Amino acid sequence: MSSTKILAIETSCDETSIAIVENGTKVLAMTTNTQISTHAKYGGVVPEVASRMHAENITIVLNETLEKANLKLEEMDAIAVTYGPGLLGSLLVGVNFAKTLAYIYNKPLIAVNHLIGHIYANNLENKLEFPLLTLIVSGGHTELLYMTDEYKFKLLGETLDDAIGESFDKVAKVLGLPYPGGPIIEKLAKEGNDFYKLPLPVNDGTYNFSYSGLKSSVLNLVNNEKMHGKEIRKEDLAYSFQKRAVEEVCIKINKALDEYNVKQLVVAGGVSANKYLKEKLEDVCQKYNTEVTIPSILYCTDNAAMIGAAAYYLYQKKIYADLDIDACSYLNICD
Ligand code: KG4
Ligand code: ZN
Numbered sequence: 158m159s160s161t162k163i164l165a166i167e168t169s170c171d172e173t174s175i176a177i178v179e180n181g182t183k184v185l186a187m188t189t190n191t192q193i194s195t196h197a198k199y200g201g202v203v204p205e206v207a208s209r210m211h212a213e214n215i216t217i218v219l220n221e222t223l224e225k226a227n228l229k230l231e232e233m234d235a236i237a238v239t240y241g242p243g244l245l246g247s248l249l250v251g252v253n254f255a256k257t258l259a260y261i262y263n264k265p266l267i268a269v270n271h272l273i274g275h276i277y278a279n280n281l282e283n284k285l286e287f288p289l290l291t292l293i294v295s296g297g298h299t300e301l302l303y304m305t306d307e308y309k310f311k312l313l314g315e316t317l318d319d320a321i322g323e324s325f326d327k328v329a330k331v332l333g334l335p336y337p338g339g340p341i342i343e344k345l346a347k348e349g350n351d352f353y354k355l356p357l358p359v360n361d362g363t364y365n366f367s368y369s370g371l372k373s374s375v376l377n378l379v380n381n382e383k384m385h386g387k388e389i390r391k392e393d394l395a396y397s398f399q400k401r402a403v404e405e406v407c408i409k410i411n412k413a414l415d416e417y418n419v420k421q422l423v424v425a426g427g428v429s430a431n432k433y434l435k436e437k438l439e440d441v442c443q444k445y446n447t448e449v450t451i452p453s454i455l456y457c458t459d460n461a462a463m464i465g466a467a468a469y470y471l472y473q474k475k476i477y478a479d480l481d482i483d484a485c486s487y488l489n490i491c492d
Contacts, residue, residue, distance in 0.1 A: 161472060164222075164233045164258070165465030166215075168251030169243025169271045170296070171202045173214045174461035175222045177233070181469025182280055184462045186226035188218045197335045201326065208246030215254050230262050237267040237468030239274060240478070241485030242297065248484035256480050267468040268478035271459075272298060272490045273308070275425035277470075278456040278463035286420040286448075290413050292406065293490075294434070295426030296322035296337070299366045301409055302490065303417055307470050310491050313413060314364025321402055322428045324368040328375050328398050332391050342395045343431050349396030353378060357401055357408075364409050371401055403437050410438060414445040423450045430457040 160179050167174040176187035192210050196202045223229065238255035241248055252268075259266035276291050287307075293300045299316035319327070322339055329338020334345075355374050358367040375398055382389050410422065422442050428434065429451045442449045456463055471477075 161234045161469065162228065162232060163235050163237050163267070163465045163468050163472060164230070165237040165269075165461040165468060166251045166255050167239045167271070167274070167459055167461040167464045168211045168215065168247050169239045169241070170247060170459055171196055171207050172459040173211045173218050174459065175215075175218045176461035176465050177222060177226045177228060178281075178462055178465025178469070181277070181466050184281060184465075185228070186222045187460065187462050188221040188225065189460055190214045190218050193337065199336075200330055201336050202244070204244045204246055207244055208250055211247055211250035215250060230258065233262070233264055235265045235267050235468065235472050235477075236262075237269050237464050237471075239271045239464050240268040240482060241271065241488035243271055243486060245484060245486040248486065252482065252484045256482070260480055265472070265475075265477040266480060266482070267471050267476070268482050269464045269467045269471070270488055270490060271464075272300070272425075272488075274463040274467045276304075276423060277467035278425060278452040278460070279423050279450050280466045281456055281462055282452060283450045285423060285450075288417065288419050289421040289423050290410070290417060290419050291423040291425060292410065292429075292438075293426045294321045294406065294424065294428035296320060296326065298426060299368070300490065301364050301413060303413075303419075312489075312491055314366065314409060316366040316368060318367055318369035319372055321366070321368055321406070322426070324372045324402060325399075325428065327372050328395075331376055331379050332389065332394065337427075339428055339431065342399055343433060345392045345395035346399045346433065349390070349392030349394070351397050351400055352390055352393035353397040355397050355401045358405055360408060364413065366405055366409065368402065368405070371398070371405070399431075399433055403431075403434050406434065407437050407441050410441050414441065414447060419447055421448045421450050425452070425457075427458045430454050
C-alpha cells in the first residue's frame with residue numbers, strides 16, 4: 158500500500174496545531190502552540206485575541222512541523238483543516254491558510270468536522286471497531302453517538318444546556334481557580350471527599366445531558382457558605398462536583414449499553430483526559446464486556462493529528478472541499 162501523507166491544520170479554539178499524518182494513523186510530526194497562558198489571564202478564551210495569535214503563529218507552527226518530519230509541502234498528498242464547529246475568527250485563520258496552501262501547491266483540500274476529529278483521535282493509537290458508542294466530552298460539546306461504520310453517525314443525545322467541560326471551567330472560576338478548570342478540579346478532587354451533597358440533574362430517561370443545574374447548585378452553595386462566613390472546602394467541593402458530573406455521564410452510558418450491543422466505547426474531547434471519568438466508565442463498561450478507548454492526553458485535547466486521522470477516510474473516498482468553502486462556527490456531526 159502506498160503511503161498517504163496529509164498535512165492537517167487545527168485552529169478552532171485556542172491551540173494552533175499542525176501535524177503530518179501518514180495513512181490516518183501514524184503521526185510523523187506535530188506542533189501545537191497553546192495560547193492557554195494568555196487566555197488564563199482573562200479567565201477564559203478571548204475570541205479576538207485567539208484569532209490574532211493564530212494568525213501570528215501559524216506559519217511558524219507549519220515550518221516547525223515540516224522541519225521535524227524532514228518533509229516538504231510538495232510531498233503532501235492533501236491539506237486537511239478543521240472548518241467547524243468552533244470560534245469563527247479562529248477557524249477562519251486555519252481555513253484561509255489551508256486554502257492558500259492547497260491552491261499554491263495544487264493539493265486536494267479536505268474539510269474536517271472538529272468533533273469527528275476528536276473521535277478519530279482514537280485511531281492514532283487504537284483502531285476504531287464498529288459498531289461502537291462514542292462520547293464527546295469537551296468545552297463546547299457533550300454528545301453521545303452510535304456508529305455502525307466509518308463516518309456513519311447516529312446522534313443519541315446531547316447536552317440541553319452547558320457542556321460538561323464548560324461546567325468544570327465555570328465551577329473552577331467560582332472557586333477562584335484559573336482557566337481551564339478541568340485539570341485543576343481533577344487535581345483538587347484527589348484530595349477531597351464527598352462532603353457537599355450536590356443534586357444529580359433530573360434524569361428524564363433520554364440520552365440528553367444537562368449541566369446548568371449542577372453548576373447553579375455549586376454557585377448557590379458557594380454564595381451561601383460565604384454569607385454564613387464559612388470557608389469553602391475547595392477539595393471537597395471539587396470532589397462532589399466531579400462525582401456528580403461523571404455520574405450524569407455514567408447513567409447515560411449504562412442506558413446506551415443496555416440498548417446497543419457494541420464493541421467499544423470511544424471517549425473523545427478535552428474532558429476525556431479526566432482519569433476519574435475513565436475509571437467510572439471502565440466500571441460501567443466492564444459489566445457489558447465493552448472496551449473503553451481513550452486517547453492519550455496529547456490527543457485528547459485539541460490537536461491537528463486527530464484532524465489528519467479523520468481526513469484520511471475522506472481522502473480515500475475523494476471527498477474534497479471546494480476552495481470557496483466557509484468556516485462554520487456551528488456544525489453538527491451528522492450534517
Ligand atoms: O476538546 P477541548 O480541548 O476543546 C474544545 O473543543 O472544547 O476541551 C477543553 C475542555 C475544557 O473545558 C477543559 O476544562 C476540559 O476540556 N478538560 C478537562 C480536563 N482536561 C481538560 N476536564 C476535566 N478533567 C480534565 N482533566
Ligand atoms: Zn475540541
